[in-house]
Amino acid sequence: MENRKKVAFYTLGCKLNFSETSTIARSFTDEGFDRVEFEEVADIYVINTCSVTENADKQFKQIVKKAQKKNEKAFVAAVGCYAQLKPEELASVDGVDLVLGATEKFKITDYINDLSKNDMGQVHSCEISEADFYVGSYSIGDRTRAFLKVQDGCDYKCTYCTIPLARGISRSDTMENVLKNASEIASKGIKEIVLTGVNIGDYGKGEFGNKKHEHTFLELVEALDKVEGIERLRISSIEPNLLKNETIEFVSKSRTFVPHFHIPLQSGSDDILKKMKRRYLSNLYVERVAKIKEVMPDCCIGVDVIVGFPGESDEKFLETYNFLNNLDISYLHVFTYSERDNTEAVEMEGVVPMNVRNKRSKMLRGLSVKKRRAFYESQIGKEKIVLFESENKEGYIHGFTENYVKVKTPWNPELVNTLHKVKLTKIDDDGIVRLAFV
Missing domain, CATH: 3.30.750.200 (Transcription Regulator spoIIAA)
Known part of the structure; x- marks a missing residue:
């Protein structure tokens, strides 16, 4: 067993990237690799890049250096949005062996035959018009919450945004597959699922650029509300023009969807x-x-x-x-x-x-x-339900109410990943809310 290869991952950017890193990581595990933390010595380091953040290239170089410090002979691969937009730039970074674009990243294990270092990074990136198939994914970063990808790409032409260039046209997972993934997540004892995508309100457009909506976002929300074993569902971010009154009404009465919306405005x-x-x-x-x-x-x-x-x-x-x-x-x-x-x-x-x-x-x-x-x-004085998280931070356990108020109470390992009815009592000096159990 000693000669199993080790792989480590670093994710920059959004929740969607985190869910995709998890899917890519599972493909390595299926191929017999052992996943380790990025801070550990590994044979392969995979960096999932982002094109939205400032200084993406500078950040990327620093992470490559980190990996090389751990193991100068390690094989370094770059995937994700920045890898799609500027593959040659990333390939020229010292120490990078492989750069994969939008469609290739999910087949990364096919590209890693021998792990010998390359003088210059090899680039495999498609024309973005070829990114017309859908790969479902979800991430389980901690024990309490999972990010579930339901949609990818975007057909909008916002004048500041490179995401359509990096991720291609809007396309969605099938309803059947989303529900299957949601059930899988629930079966792992995770209490909260956050729905994620590039433009999730556009959910329902089929694969291969089929612009007909198979299902609407509202239908997806209604179906997910019935999945057994999920305590909470959260909508990560939805365009104001796609957030319909029917969806808002449904969330207000739903069994699992929480009263929390994140709605991009961009300018008033x-x-x-x-x-x-x-x-x-x-x-x-x-x-x-x-x-x-x-x-x-x-x-x-x-x-x-x-x-x-x-x-x-x-x-x-x-x-x-x-x-x-x-x-x-x-x-x-x-x-x-x-x-x-x-x-x-x-x-x-x-x-x-x-x-x-x-x-x-x-x-x-x-x-x-x-x-x-x-x-x-x-919210002070109100009773809410809190889902407690898994970290001990300076003697406290933190959690979030259904309407996203951050709370804390003295550390108790038995509270991890459990839901409790509490009363919000006061805002502490650090801006986090104290609570009393009801």
């Missing part, structure tokens, strides 16, 4: 939304938030927003700031606009200086802290 200025080629204007967003709060007053609503997009003057930024300030939302994910090759926005006039982008980002992050605090305060 209609002029900027048009330049971004988003498929809605700010008034639709206001309607969505109002509808959610009408049927689920305690619902947690998270918002993605981009600052510093070309043409975002001080007035237009303040429009976004005031729009968010007046909206009944719970927290923000703030992204500083960064130029991406092969996008329309890169050619646009009105470039916002980096120091201004950073200042605006800081202002919105401050607003996010204020919003989260106000949301947590509105």
